Amino acid sequence: MFNLNKLDPRLKLTWCLFLVLTALVSRSILLNGILLGVILISELLSEKTLKNFKMLTVVLLIIGSQVLIINLLFGREGELLYSWGILQIYSGFIATSILAFLRIGIISFSAYQFGIHTDTMDMAQMLIHWRIPYRYAMLVPMVARFLPVMIGEYQSICNSQSARGVPNDTVAEKIRNLPASILPLMYRAMRISNDAALSVELRGYGRHASRNFQKKINLHPLEGMTIVCLIIGFGGVLIKTIL
Amino acid sequence: MKPIIQLDIKALTFPDEQEPALKNIKLNIIEGEFIAITGGAASGKSLLLHAITSAAPKFYPCTLSGTVKVADQDVSSIPLCQMADYLGYMMQEPQNQMVNRCVGDELAFGVSNLNLSQDEIESRVNEIMDFLGIREFSGRYTDALSGGQAQKVVLGSILAMKTPILLLDQPTAELDPKTSTELYRYLGQLNREKKVTTLVVMDKSGEVLKDADRVLVMEAGTVKDFLPVAEYHQKYGCRKNNRHLEPLQVNENTDIIRLNGASHTYKGGITGCHPLNFNLKKGDFTAVIGQNGSGKSTMLKLIEGLVKPSSGSVELFGTPVTKKNVGELRRQIGFLFQNPDDQIFCSSVKDEISYVLNNKNLSEHEQDQKIQETLALIGLEGLDEMHPQRLSRGQRQLLALGSVVINDPELIIADEPTSGLNGPQSQVVMEKLARLSSQGVSILLVTHDLAEARDFANRIVVMHNHQLALEFAAENMDDYLDDLVRLELMEGGDDKCLT
Numbered sequence: 001m002f003n004l005n006k007l008d009p010r011l012k013l014t015w016c017l018f019l020v021l022t023a024l025v026s027r028s029i030l031l032n033g034i035l036l037g038v039i040l041i042s043e044l045l046s047e048k049t050l051k052n053f054k055m056l057t058v059v060l061l062i063i064g065s066q067v068l069i070i071n072l073l074f075g076r077e078g079e080l081l082y083s084w085g086i087l088q089i090y091s092g093f094i095a096t097s098i099l100a101f102l103r104i105g106i107i108s109f110s111a112y113q114f115g116i117h118t119d120t121m122d123m124a125q126m127l128i129h130w131r132i133p134y135r136y137a138m139l140v141p142m143v144a145r146f147l148p149v150m151i152g153e154y155q156s157i158c159n160s161q162s163a164r165g166v167p168n169d170t171v172a173e174k175i176r177n178l179p180a181s182i183l184p185l186m187y188r189a190m191r192i193s194n195d196a197a198l199s200v201e202l203r204g205y206g207r208h209a210s211r212n213f214q215k216k217i218n219l220h221p222l223e224g225m226t227i228v229c230l231i232i233g234f235g236g237v238l239i240k241t242i243l
Numbered sequence: 244m245k246p247i248i249q250l251d252i253k254a255l256t257f258p259d260e261q262e263p264a265l266k267n268i269k270l271n272i273i274e275g276e277f278i279a280i281t282g283g284a285a286s287g288k289s290l291l292l293h294a295i296t297s298a299a300p301k302f303y304p305c306t307l308s309g310t311v312k313v314a315d316q317d318v319s320s321i322p323l324c325q326m327a328d329y330l331g332y333m334m335q336e337p338q339n340q341m342v343n344r345c346v347g348d349e350l351a352f353g354v355s356n357l358n359l360s361q362d363e364i365e366s367r368v369n370e371i372m373d374f375l376g377i378r379e380f381s382g383r384y385t386d387a388l389s390g391g392q393a394q395k396v397v398l399g400s401i402l403a404m405k406t407p408i409l410l411l412d413q414p415t416a417e418l419d420p421k422t423s424t425e426l427y428r429y430l431g432q433l434n435r436e437k438k439v440t441t442l443v444v445m446d447k448s449g450e451v452l453k454d455a456d457r458v459l460v461m462e463a464g465t466v467k468d469f470l471p472v473a474e475y476h477q478k479y480g481c482r483k484n485n486r487h488l489e490p491l492q493v494n495e496n497t498d499i500i501r502l503n504g505a506s507h508t509y510k511g512g513i514t515g516c517h518p519l520n521f522n523l524k525k526g527d528f529t530a531v532i533g534q535n536g537s538g539k540s541t542m543l544k545l546i547e548g549l550v551k552p553s554s555g556s557v558e559l560f561g562t563p564v565t566k567k568n569v570g571e572l573r574r575q576i577g578f579l580f581q582n583p584d585d586q587i588f589c590s591s592v593k594d595e596i597s598y599v600l601n602n603k604n605l606s607e608h609e610q611d612q613k614i615q616e617t618l619a620l621i622g623l624e625g626l627d628e629m630h631p632q633r634l635s636r637g638q639r640q641l642l643a644l645g646s647v648v649i650n651d652p653e654l655i656i657a658d659e660p661t662s663g664l665n666g667p668q669s670q671v672v673m674e675k676l677a678r679l680s681s682q683g684v685s686i687l688l689v690t691h692d693l694a695e696a697r698d699f700a701n702r703i704v705v706m707h708n709h710q711l712a713l714e715f716a717a718e719n720m721d722d723y724l725d726d727l728v729r730l731e732l733m734e735g736g737d738d739k740c741l742t
């Protein structure tokens with residue numbers, strides 16, 4: 001069955017770029033709507049659920065409502081529908097808002113989809129295929145590992161502070177305690193990166209000019225053809241928009 | 244017999260330090276030997292391993308006068324990344340050493356760097372997963388592992404490289420007794436069958452001595468003794484039943500902690516603990532023991548109010564814990580975390596100790612007096628202005644204890660407070676807790692160390708498979724050894740005993 005995780009990262013990246021660039025180039029609500037639909041359908045086919053997009057959808061709805069208000073107040077496209085003092089509402093505000101919302105949706109969902117369905121080790125291999133030295137390419141999985149670690153460290157500092165009677169539950173309290181949390185967090189970040197650097201070096205990192213991987217990425221001919229089709233497709237959209 | 248490691252260190256000195264951190268060390272380690280390294284705090288055990296790997300001075304700037312040879316090669320002429328051809332090194336704090344998001348990638352990291360074929364990488368990773376019993380979490384994210392699981396993964400990544408020398412700095416510090424016994428057995432087997440030269444910085448259990456050939460005793464940066472295990476036992480003695488006998492004043496009528504069928508399930512349906520019915524009486528010193536992942540930490544989080552019960556309720560000092568009163572209740576509790584760095588965030592020992600006094604109406608004189616009394620209690624007098632991170636791990640744990648004690652808590656919750664400490668350091672921390680306990684402070688201790696639980700607590704509670712499985716008086720532990728074997732907390736056999 002179709003599984004986004006198993007696709008070659010180069011195909012996934014091309015797909016993501018195709019979606020983002022097409023959304024930015026095209027002014028067609030229909031085309032943008034179709035693209036957003038395709039993202040959701042592909043996710044549904046692969047994961048049988050859209051729960052990965054739950055949080056992002058909430059954020060997008062909040063942003064979408066702001067876009068709608070801004071266009072309502074400041075949009076000047078279409079015919080004037082209503083005027084009261086300095087407030088003027090034009091008929092084009094809904095179409096503009098929908099287009100903006102679809103574009104933001106496509107960009108965010110496609111980037112997010114690429115991020116969650118592409119193994120960081122696959123990304124590193126993709127960069128190595130593009131002749132980036134592996135010492136730099138491997139920074140991708142390393143960064144992906146350290147972000148949650150540092151979030152965990154921050155959480156443990158907050159827990160220990162609240163365990164010692166410092167109110168640290170609400171966002172406001174966390175902001176108030178930020179100076180007391182940031183210093184130990186910085187110290188820990190330095191100590192962890194120091195230990196990690198020594199650990200990788202002593203496990204032979206940089207020992208050879210190249211490095212092998214447990215699971216190698218392999219571009220299937222069908223995936224290669226799909227990449228070509230996506231590039232041609234984007235070229236078509238670009239030409240149609242210009243003409 | 245051929246030496247594989249030759250040390251002739253005249254002095255290893257860090258910048259701005261007058262005294263060398265290592266000095267006058269001249270010794271040979273024979274190929275295939277199993278060496279246990281022991282010594283007090285800041286005696287230079289870990290630094291000695293750093294010197295063998297050449298991380299000191301290549302990674303940690305310092306001046307080394309003398310030579311360190313591995314397989315007849317002067318390590319100063321070998322780039323750090325090439326040391327992987329000779330040795331595998333596991334430091335303390337496994338979470339800091341993992342650099343991959345997935346367990347499988349982490350296990351393959353070292354062997355992949357050696358540019359082995361894909362089949363060889365696959366086979367070595369599979370072999371090590373089966374041995375360490377970590378196949379079930381091979382697909383998990385590394386940041387979701389418990390301390391014990393992380394320790395196994397880092398160790399697996401190093402063992403997969405099949406280096407002729409293994410340097411391990413307290414490799415079982417976060418493992419439960421049964422797993423650490425299994426690990427040492429494997430290291431012993433590896434040493435005997437594959438002739439892997441092994442140097443292990445000993446943790447407080449001393450379990451490693453069963454497989455070691457010789458013991459290197461360090462003191463003040465130099466070798467105090469380097470002797471066979473039998474002689475070490477004769478000279479330094481074994482850990483014996485050292486039950487703390489100061490009478491406790493337990494008030495059976497007052498519950499300090501009460502869990503009424505409290506359970507917790509983490510996001511994604513992961514079980515933290517099943518419904519627990521537990522109480523801690525005033526003045527009680529209860530030890531909670533259990534395997535890695537048995538639910539001990541979740542139980543503590545429920546009590547601390549860091550997670551909400553999915554069912555049931557938690558009462559502290561006779562009051563049901565709610566979001567509103569949890570802050571107030573916490574002020575009567577002192578928390579001692581497994582890693583002292585989790586609770587140290589001030590820039591001097593004095594600031595750290597006095598942190599909780601800031602919200603109290605005490606005069607400067609009263610504050611100073613309380614600080615000095617606490618420093619004396621934890622044995623850190625005269626270090627008021629020192630930055631906490633300049634203290635040793637054992638001293639930092641004592642500092643954490645001091646910052647808890649100064650608030651005169653009615654209850655101290657200690658989560659593996661001696662993990663990562665050596666025998667004497669652990670003894671000091673536990674004796675301080677025992678003294679507080681005899682003064683009427685209730686103590687809830689989570690530990691992997693059965694002997695520690697027996698020696699200091701008056702009641703032992705065993706967690707197994709996320710629930711309370713057994714409860715008994717600490718003095719009767721010997722009667723429950725079969726149950727402890729059944730609950731996989733210690734090895735079976737006729738010679739079962741606590742080390």
